[in-house]
Amino acid sequence: MKRSAAPARRTAPGIAVTGIGLVTPGGIGTEASWRAVCAGRPAAALDPALPPSDTGVTCRVPGFDGEALLGGRKAHRLDRFTQFALVAATEAVADAGLDPASWDGARVAVVLGCADGGPETVEAQHQVLLRHGPARVSPLLLPMQLPNMLAGQTSIELGATGPNLVVATACASGATAIGIARDLLLLDRCDIALAGGSEAMITPLVMAGFAQMGALSRCAGDPARASRPFDIDRDGFVAGEGSGVLVLERARDARARGARAHALLAGHALSADAHHMTSPHPEGAGAEAALRTALADAGAGPQDVRHVNAHGTSTRLNDLVEAQVLCRVLPHAPLVTSTKGVTGHLLGAAGAVEAAFTVLSVEHSLVPPTAGLATLDPKIHINAATASVPLDIPLAVSNSFGFGGQNAVLAFAAT
Missing domain, CATH: 3.40.47.10 (Thiolase/Chalcone synthase)
Structure with a gap:
């Protein structure tokens, strides 16, 4: 690729x-x-x-x-x-x-x-x-x-x-x-x-x-x-x-004004797969570009990421491609969760709700579990949270991908 x-x-x-x-x-x-x-x-x-x-x-x-x-x-x-x-x-x-x-x-x-x-x-x-x-x-x-x-x-x-x-x-x-x-x-x-x-x-x-x-x-x-x-x-x-x-x-x-900050929105990036109306790029090219650019926008490197709130839809192809992207970009295997195991897929609201959960993870130093995950697909090589894990999180990313190959990644940092 x-x-x-x-x-x-x-x-x-x-x-x-x-x-x-x-x-x-x-x-x-x-x-x-x-x-x-x-x-x-x-x-x-x-x-x-x-x-x-x-x-x-x-x-x-x-x-x-x-x-x-x-x-x-x-x-x-x-x-x-x-x-x-x-x-x-x-x-x-x-x-x-x-x-x-x-x-x-x-x-x-x-x-x-x-x-x-x-x-x-x-x-x-x-x-x-x-x-x-x-x-x-x-x-x-x-x-x-x-x-x-x-x-x-x-x-x-x-x-x-x-x-x-x-x-x-x-x-x-x-x-x-x-x-x-x-x-x-x-x-x-x-x-x-x-x-x-x-x-x-x-x-x-x-x-x-x-x-x-x-x-x-x-x-x-x-x-x-x-x-x-x-x-x-x-x-x-x-x-x-x-x-x-x-x-x-x-x-x-x-x-x-003396306001409390839950976290900082340190960076973001958007990209397009330009590949297919519903399927992700087979190598996750657009998702990878968005993730790398969001980190650069945050002034951070891959090794700085401690937690990923994944798009993780529970579909065969999306989960596999996203996991492959995470392995390439974040080889140090940060802790990954998909809160869709609890909420299901909120479609156009998913990225916003999951951004909020990522902010709360950073603020409370806590990664929620991936509900529903009993046996990790052997083709997927990520460090998936299966229980709530206390974790200091200086930087986390939230991935969101949509039909049409439209990708968005947000990077949140601790205050």
């Missing part, structure tokens, strides 16, 4: 993660979500909202009540993917010690990612169209389902009038959004950035599409074992839903 040389090292001004908000299959809120992944408690279960089949296993957010959390009128006007984001963003802002009533909204950016938008609303309104005709379709159809409304509604909720956008790089969307938000801060386009992703794609049509591709686990008889990253018996991913939002600020600004 032809490999490009890694860019020369440089050190950019520090970007602090001052707030975290999570809505995941592990629970609502950062504490509940972190506790679930550290316990290695899989969230997968048979989904009563899907037709009975051997691919009807999903990871839903438990007990999510949009009306109770956001108010009935507001919740009725928002698709589930936007509801998740508003709850996560509100928690992140509060965790950062910020007050939207008093901040300069023009200096606050919102950069969020999702892969689809609001398919639940689309499918429901399509049924209305078929049964009752166009006159009965809701005028809220487009405002509810358009992907850009994820950032638009967040800005409305929080009075953030700075740069506002949604990015779509499939399952790398959330991580891509965080990287772009960092760039906006470094370019002085904003002083505060709310960055992350949200997704609610567990619908009959979307799941049928994934099933027809052969992407989903068929382990319906034992849902807790359906998502099993890097395991010899892995047979596909389990779809999840949720949101992760980080508050990012320049480290000097955070220090000036």
Whole structure:
């Protein structure tokens, strides 16, 4: 494989993660979500909202009540993917010690990612169209389902009038959004950035599409074992839903206002495989380029990485290719985990949620287990965590890869 040389090292001004908000299959809120992944408690279960089949296993957010959390009128006007984001963003802002009533909204950016938008609303309104005709379709159809409304509604909720956008790089969307938000801060386009992703794609049509591709686990008889990253018996991913939002600020600004930094976003990189619409490059060329460039952007070398939160989808090809990349770039075998063993694959929100888990690992010096991993595939040569491991983590990376060969890697450093 032809490999490009890694860019020369440089050190950019520090970007602090001052707030975290999570809505995941592990629970609502950062504490509940972190506790679930550290316990290695899989969230997968048979989904009563899907037709009975051997691919009807999903990871839903438990007990999510949009009306109770956001108010009935507001919740009725928002698709589930936007509801998740508003709850996560509100928690992140509060965790950062910020007050939207008093901040300069023009200096606050919102950069969020999702892969689809609001398919639940689309499918429901399509049924209305078929049964009752166009006159009965809701005028809220487009405002509810358009992907850009994820950032638009967040800005409305929080009075953030700075740069506002949604990015779509499939399952790398959330991580891509965080990287772009960092760039906006470094370019002085904003002083505060709310960055992350949200997704609610567990619908009959979307799941049928994934099933027809052969992407989903068929382990319906034992849902807790359906998502099993890097395991010899892995047979596909389990779809999840949720949101992760980080508050990012320049480290000097955070220090000036006395804010706590969970960790530093030290570097990031994006790349493309330019290979296939759904399969990764067979040698992981794009993923490797992103990982090497993210480390160079952080002013770090491969030997500095102590922990990797892997993309680790539990699919045959993705896990193998990612593991091969990790062996080539990080031959010292840092501790690897895939939190998808607990949460399933949150699609466009995965990179954001896993970035948050990586930040928490750095902050708490703790690597969560790879739930579902019983027997490591003998073709995979990584140092995989199978239990929670206390570990000092000066630097960690979080990998996210998406359909279309779109790759994003984030590097987080201890404060």
